[in-house]
Amino acid sequence: MINENIKHFRKTRGMSQEEMAVKLNVVRQTVSKWEKGLSIPDADVLIEMANLLDVSVSQLLGIEESIHSNGNLAEELAELNEQLARKKQKEKLLYQANQKRGLILFVSFLSMMITMSVKNEVVSILMAGICMLIAAIVLYRNLALFTSLTTDDLRIGIFRVTTLCNISILIIGIVFAFLSAVDVINFSENGEKLFAMVLLSCIMVFIGIVSPKLPYNRHTGLRLPWTVRDEDTWKIAHRILGFISFPMVLLYIACALTISDFEIVSVVTMLIWISIPGGISYIYFYKKYHSNKK
16 A cells, blocks of 8 residues: 555655655654555655655555556546545444444443342333343444444345344333233243243244345344354355244244243253254354365
């Protein structure tokens, strides 16, 4: 890049940023911005700089002499400025995304602290629930920002539907927990198990439907270390998840209704449900990675 070339040739000539600035009639901070890639010198200044450093303009631009001789310096600089503008825009979006992620993590952590520290069950449910809803809403409102950094796929609608479904499930859980805490609803032990089974089954079915449609991203979906590193691995994992979800729900319901230990059945079902696409996609990723290394 031009910033690295300016710095390299300046140091080769044993010239400080201050000395170059004086000879080019600019301030030292301007030279510093050029070398950090924060701005691009104008065409006239670039020509003067090339003469000062005893190199060609093409060398400063990092292009072939033949290309420069047939091209237009203004066009080259315009293209570099456009690249710089895109870089700055991406850095700005990344900064904004990190701020939103930080807010989501803070609110989620606050929810955990409330759950552990507040003794009153009703107050704990309400406060923790509000925190989790805030985190989910922040995520929903910034889906375009998050996904623009990790995918070029414009099908953001599926992300919105998935996030809205998560928010709906969260609201249902908060409402039922609150009503149960204030004794408006009294579940028997079997009633609690049935409610949990239906809710979990609905979640699995929904995820099975949307998984094959989710574009490659790092925010929503089966975010395993290997699936977020490779798009093909991501697609395989989510296709398998979509294929096995409905059969797993049927198996889960059958086991939950016939086996007395409901908690164990639920945990084992979740582990198998995640392990199958996770394991197969890891094998694919491992073979692909090692074959590429060879």
